[in-house]
Amino acid sequence: MEKEKIIEVKNLGASFDGFNVLSDVTFNAHPGEVTIILGSSGCGKSTVLRHLLGLYPIQKGHISVLGKDISQFTEQEQKQLYLQMGVFYQNGALLNSMTVGDNVALPLKQHTFLPDNLIEDIVFMKLGLVNLEDAYHRYPSELSGGMLKRAALARAIVMDPPLLFCDEPGAGLDPISLESLDNLILNLKEQLGMTILMVTHEVSSILRIANKIVYLDHGQVVFEGSVRDALSSDVEQVKQFFSVINEGQKLNL
Ligand SMILES: Nc1ncnc2c1ncn2[C@@H]1O[C@H](COP(=O)(O)OP(=O)(O)OP(=O)(O)O)[C@@H](O)[C@H]1O
Ligand SMILES: [Mg+2]
Known part of the structure; x- marks a missing residue:
């Protein structure tokens, strides 16, 4: 059976001043899960989050949040939706x-x-x-x-909020504070049933909290799947990102 979707992004495209940032971004996030958006600096991760938050008008493609197509929203509906999203920059x-x-x-x-x-x-x-x-x-x-x-x-x-968006929440933290922040985020997921969409580059955090990984490159999603699948993925960028973890750590997952 197909999993329920709380966020659906389909063929999202965005350019700024003639410069194409997102060409064709498609992925889903599921209720009660932590979805991590990965990709190199400047690839458009924050831009995807800003679209989901309704901060950027949709130039191309579709976005549904909590079962509603946000491109059709009036300003009032947009405000209502915004209230259902927590944002942590x-x-x-x-x-x-x-x-x-x-x-x-x-x-x-x-x-x-x-x-x-x-x-x-x-x-x-x-x-x-x-x-x-x-x-x-x-x-x-x-x-x-x-x-x-x-x-x-x-x-x-x-x-x-049923949805929490986090853009690099752990940046600048020492490993112990980072772990305690991750544990807090996991508690929110488990105790309050929140769905979390997070941008982070911290491999240790990803291994602790992620249910799903979406890897962006050149304006497209090059990988979408579980952490386990990411660790054995043949997609070059994903392989390279996780190359810092050793085989023993992978076996523990
Ligand atoms: N409102 C805007 N106007 C012009 N350019 C923009 C705008 N928003 C995003 N961009 C451009 O889109 C590109 C992607 O930016 P974005 O902030 O999404 O990257 P990122 O993947 O979050 O990078 P980082 O990991 O460094 O935070 C950049 O080249 C940025 O300059
Ligand atoms: Mg960013």
């Missing part, structure tokens, strides 16, 4: 002028009519999920890089 930018608690509360204040005491409870709970309860009253400048990322993750999930 590379630099995780929190606003420096506000406490961590207020930063995490921001989406709830902007998009809901919940009373302040309830918002506070939700924020505490979400900070708890990322092990940052103690940082509620602190300012971003008082946190370490790893803590800032976890705070940004708490903000990304504060509205309980």
